[in-house]
Amino acid sequence: MEIIRSVETMKNQCHDLMKRDKQVGFVATMGFFHEGHLNLMTRAKMENNIVVASIFVNPLQFGPNEDYENYPPDEEQDIILAKQAGVDILFIPTERDMYPNQMLISMSVEARTDVLCGRTRPGHFDGVITVLTKLFHIIQPNRTYFGLKDAQQVAVVDALITSLNFPIELIGIETAREDDGLAKSSRNVHLSNEERKEAVWIYKALMKGQQLVVDGEKNPAMIVKEVKNTISKHTSGTIDYVELVSYPRLTSLSAIDEQSILAAAVNFKKARLIDNLLLDKNGEMLNQYLQEEN
Ligand code: AMP
Numbered sequence: 001m002e003i004i005r006s007v008e009t010m011k012n013q014c015h016d017l018m019k020r021d022k023q024v025g026f027v028a029t030m031g032f033f034h035e036g037h038l039n040l041m042t043r044a045k046m047e048n049n050i051v052v053a054s055i056f057v058n059p060l061q062f063g064p065n066e067d068y069e070n071y072p073p074d075e076e077q078d079i080i081l082a083k084q085a086g087v088d089i090l091f092i093p094t095e096r097d098m099y100p101n102q103m104l105i106s107m108s109v110e111a112r113t114d115v116l117c118g119r120t121r122p123g124h125f126d127g128v129i130t131v132l133t134k135l136f137h138i139i140q141p142n143r144t145y146f147g148l149k150d151a152q153q154v155a156v157v158d159a160l161i162t163s164l165n166f167p168i169e170l171i172g173i174e175t176a177r178e179d180d181g182l183a184k185s186s187r188n189v190h191l192s193n194e195e196r197k198e199a200v201w202i203y204k205a206l207m208k209g210q211q212l213v214v215d216g217e218k219n220p221a222m223i224v225k226e227v228k229n230t231i232s233k234h235t236s237g238t239i240d241y242v243e244l245v246s247y248p249r250l251t252s253l254s255a256i257d258e259q260s261i262l263a264a265a266v267n268f269k270k271a272r273l274i275d276n277l278l279l280d281k282n283g284e285m286l287n288q289y290l291q292e293e294n
Pocket of ligand 1: 037148185
């Protein structure tokens, strides 16, 4: 596995791969790898000649009171894990190389951000699409892999790729979970022992909501109420949101009659956790997302 830290070197390398007709799969990350990240890399390895993974904690996507400084780095371990997962090139640019000067262009997402995390994290997805546009141009991948744990991000990346005609296929991969069902996250290390036990109730509550849909409940408000009650009853965290909206458009639904997402965000003392389930129109769970058009 090659480690590249310079944008220029990465660009040259990828240009060369393209000339040699290699199919490139790309996984963007902020490091501190767990099974969720590694699944994306393994899948990319199955479908491409070359896998590029990046590690870059993008300052643009963190708000002033968010955990940018707190983001846990472990580069040494990440290098070992990426290699094991079959990554060919690990791209670890510096902030100075990614943003050498003040940005002369700003990008903003015009849809799919007035709900879920977009509502409480203003500017977050603008930062995400800005860094991804840069990374897509530097790496020029054929396919890119994102986790459905961050399903709103998948919907926004879908919009980015479609709206700006990136010749890239987007693949959304199922959420990796701990044995008890808690979604794996770099932020779980910030939970106290007690909070860690409670946190599984986010997933359990979403599952309870999903079961109601399968049983025939069509009213999103009823599902949301049940999920909120369950989370409040079993955790000390503060609910940021529980929402059930269409997917990937993320518009409100008066009745559950199309593909949707049931999602929750809960603030614990030092960690904000998110989780979701993607549902088909009958409430059955979907574990993959492929772009509809592009
Ligand atoms: P991050 O480093 O948090 O930016 O995540 C990098 C990629 O890994 C994103 O596409 C995430 O959605 C994905 N990811 C993070 N956690 C999980 C998980 N538990 N299951 C699946 N994908 C994940």
